[in-house]
Amino acid sequence: MSDITDMAGRTGVAAASGEPDALAAGATTRERLDRYVALIGPMAMIAALLLIMLILEPTRYFRLSNFDIILKDAALYMPMAMAMTLVICTRGIDLSIGSVAALTAIVMAYMVKSFGFPWWVAVPLAISLGALCGLVNGLIITRLKVPDLIGTLAMDLAYRGFALVLAKGVVLSRFPEEIVAIGRGEIPGFVAIPVVIGLSTVLVGYVIYTRTRLGRYALAIGSNPEAAELTGIPVDRYKVYVYVLMGAMAGLAGVMLAGKLNAVQATSAPFFNLHVIAAVVVGGTSLFGGRGSIVGSLAGVLLLSMMINALVTLRIEFFWQSVASGAVIIASVAFYTWLQKADRDGSGGLASRLATPEARRMLRFIALLFAITGALFLLGWLFAGETTAVR
Amino acid sequence: MRGIGKRFGGVTALDDVDLDLYPGEVLAIVGDNGAGKSTLIKILTGVHRPTSGTLTMAGEPLVLTGHSDAITRGIDAVYQSLALADHLTPAANLFLGSELTVRVLGVTLLDNRRMRAEAERVLNERLGVRLRSMDVPTSSLSGGQRQAVAIARAVYRSDLKVLVMDEPTAALGPQETARTLKLIETVRDQGIAVVVISHSLDDVFAVSDRIQVMRRGRGAGVVDTADSDVTSVLGLIVGASAEAA
Numbered sequence: 001m002s003d004i005t006d007m008a009g010r011t012g013v014a015a016a017s018g019e020p021d022a023l024a025a026g027a028t029t030r031e032r033l034d035r036y037v038a039l040i041g042p043m044a045m046i047a048a049l050l051l052i053m054l055i056l057e058p059t060r061y062f063r064l065s066n067f068d069i070i071l072k073d074a075a076l077y078m079p080m081a082m083a084m085t086l087v088i089c090t091r092g093i094d095l096s097i098g099s100v101a102a103l104t105a106i107v108m109a110y111m112v113k114s115f116g117f118p119w120w121v122a123v124p125l126a127i128s129l130g131a132l133c134g135l136v137n138g139l140i141i142t143r144l145k146v147p148d149l150i151g152t153l154a155m156d157l158a159y160r161g162f163a164l165v166l167a168k169g170v171v172l173s174r175f176p177e178e179i180v181a182i183g184r185g186e187i188p189g190f191v192a193i194p195v196v197i198g199l200s201t202v203l204v205g206y207v208i209y210t211r212t213r214l215g216r217y218a219l220a221i222g223s224n225p226e227a228a229e230l231t232g233i234p235v236d237r238y239k240v241y242v243y244v245l246m247g248a249m250a251g252l253a254g255v256m257l258a259g260k261l262n263a264v265q266a267t268s269a270p271f272f273n274l275h276v277i278a279a280v281v282v283g284g285t286s287l288f289g290g291r292g293s294i295v296g297s298l299a300g301v302l303l304l305s306m307m308i309n310a311l312v313t314l315r316i317e318f319f320w321q322s323v324a325s326g327a328v329i330i331a332s333v334a335f336y337t338w339l340q341k342a343d344r345d346g347s348g349g350l351a352s353r354l355a356t357p358e359a360r361r362m363l364r365f366i367a368l369l370f371a372i373t374g375a376l377f378l379l380g381w382l383f384a385g386e387t388t389a390v391r
Numbered sequence: 392m393r394g395i396g397k398r399f400g401g402v403t404a405l406d407d408v409d410l411d412l413y414p415g416e417v418l419a420i421v422g423d424n425g426a427g428k429s430t431l432i433k434i435l436t437g438v439h440r441p442t443s444g445t446l447t448m449a450g451e452p453l454v455l456t457g458h459s460d461a462i463t464r465g466i467d468a469v470y471q472s473l474a475l476a477d478h479l480t481p482a483a484n485l486f487l488g489s490e491l492t493v494r495v496l497g498v499t500l501l502d503n504r505r506m507r508a509e510a511e512r513v514l515n516e517r518l519g520v521r522l523r524s525m526d527v528p529t530s531s532l533s534g535g536q537r538q539a540v541a542i543a544r545a546v547y548r549s550d551l552k553v554l555v556m557d558e559p560t561a562a563l564g565p566q567e568t569a570r571t572l573k574l575i576e577t578v579r580d581q582g583i584a585v586v587v588i589s590h591s592l593d594d595v596f597a598v599s600d601r602i603q604v605m606r607r608g609r610g611a612g613v614v615d616t617a618d619s620d621v622t623s624v625l626g627l628i629v630g631a632s633a634e635a636a
Contacts, residue, residue: 211500213490216479220487223476230474231488231544232459290478 078198082205091289134247183259222289437461
């Protein structure tokens with residue numbers, strides 16, 4: 001028998017003897033800055049970009065109409081970036097958002113055009129369908145235990161397939177003016193509707209992230225899934241919530257895209273997933289979960305739109321955009337990882353690090369790969385025969 | 392706990408173990424690896440159900456349906472891994488799973504300010520601990536301070552009767568160990584029954600009132616700390632009458 005007889009009247013205020021546990025008082029400066037790292041990163045890159053454009057093409061880039069274009073382009077990605085921040089905070093990922101956007105937009109288009117649904121039903125319906133797609137993703141990940149990378153990648157294929165089945169090659173266009181307004185309308189007074197929608201979702205996302213259980217548990221689940229379980233958090237349910245939100249935002253983006261282009265087809269929104277994930281990562285959210293920033297994701301979205309706009313303004317070929325985006329993503333993640341490293345001033349610089357035996361082996365290996373590739377090019381040139389024109 | 396037995400398939404982890412626990416005392420459970428210490432306290436905290444034997448609390452039979460059931464009955468544990476979300480603040484960790492909320496315009500939101508204040512109060516007043524800062528990620532606090540946050544989380548429930556601590560000082564240096572042991576004494580002085588599993592007999596003799604020794608799934612003896620010493624307890628752990636290994 002475990003005799004735990006409760007002693008009556010014992011209330012719990014007992015100060016401990018001995019000195020209180022106060023080491024260096026308060027948070028260090030570095031720690032106070034840490035909270036803003038997520039913001040400093042993209043801000044620094046935005047500043048750098050503005051500087052470059054100031055030098056190269058000031059008149060065409062720094063126009064109010066150009067910033068308007070940038071904002072409207074960014075607004076399309078804001079809702080998804082907000083939701084993706086939460087998903088990534090849980091150590092998850094969702095690669096299916098482009099297909100969900102296309103699928104829900106196509107269903108909405110059919111409801112409006114073939115079945116005469118009013119826009120104020122069709123738009124919430126698209127969002128709700130997106131939420132259902134997110135629910136499927138969430139259930140696959142939590143109940144079937146399929147890892148999120150594979151699960152959402154596969155569903156990306158599946159949702160895209162559904163979109164193709166429904167629409168085949170058809171381009172659905174000419175939507176009612178309200179839907180077009182959602183995509184590209186303006187409230188007189190020079191505020192674009194998509195920007196209002198985008199910024200509102202970011203605001204809601206900020207409240208969710210900092211002041212609701214959903215945000216708190218998303219962070220906890222990503223930071224220490226075991227601890228989340230032990231403290232009684234219903235991990236599976238909250239993971240599903242996060243994916244449902246993601247799907248709903250993808251549905252909203254689908255509506256915005258359909259309105260903006262006044263057209264939608266099964267192949268619409270091909271690179272939503274990479275663009276949004278890039279924006280979130282550039283904004284300082286850690287892919288390992290537990291640490292993120294809604295404001296950082298907003299900055300990331302703005303940065304990517306500014307960068308693409310800059311490339312267009314500089315008349316750089318469209319396909320270089322992908323190279324540029326890739327470079328920016330890698331540079332920012334590498335920079336953040338370097339910032340997070342606790343010990344940054346040891347080991348004496350690049351030259352000494354290249355001189356170690358391990359580094360030498362690596363350099364020899366790299367040289368070997370380049371040599372083989374170079375030799376093959378040389379071989380081809382030596383044995384070159386007739387050439388045919390490349391159209 | 393009386394006559395507790397636990398079998399996992401063909402393996403007998405516990406065999407006819409008794410355990411008595413009283414409020415306002417620290418009971419140390421010691422024993423070599425595989426002696427059954429973890430299994431015993433997992434039964435106490437409701438994680439496992441005993442294959443045989445009974446639990447009673449305050450004279451009433453106690454049947455636990457799970458860990459959360461144990462918590463509502465006033466039995467909680469601080470694990471060796473501490474179960475802290477390192478990226479969150481101490482206050483967030485303290486209230487993890489049972490956040491304080493406030494209704495704003497019909498929406499339930501987290502009351503971060505009140506949680507921070509309450510966390511500071513529990514740590515300062517009930518445990519006598521002042522953290523380096525309440526606004527940093529918990530991972531940047533020292534091991535002892537992280538212990539304090541984990542203990543505060545368990546202690547915050549006003550109806551806590553039993554606190555189980557699994558290897559609380561295993562990863563701590565001497566100064567932090569001393570602080571943690573003081574914390575354990577503070578918790579005990581508030582009338583809570585504290586069960587400490589430890590490999591360190593020094594710590595055990597520093598803080599416990601009674602010592603229960605486990606060996607190979609059976610109880611090997613219970614001694615009052617004041618009346619015993621390291622050698623005799625070691626003897627009980629190892630088996631003074633040399634049994635065949």
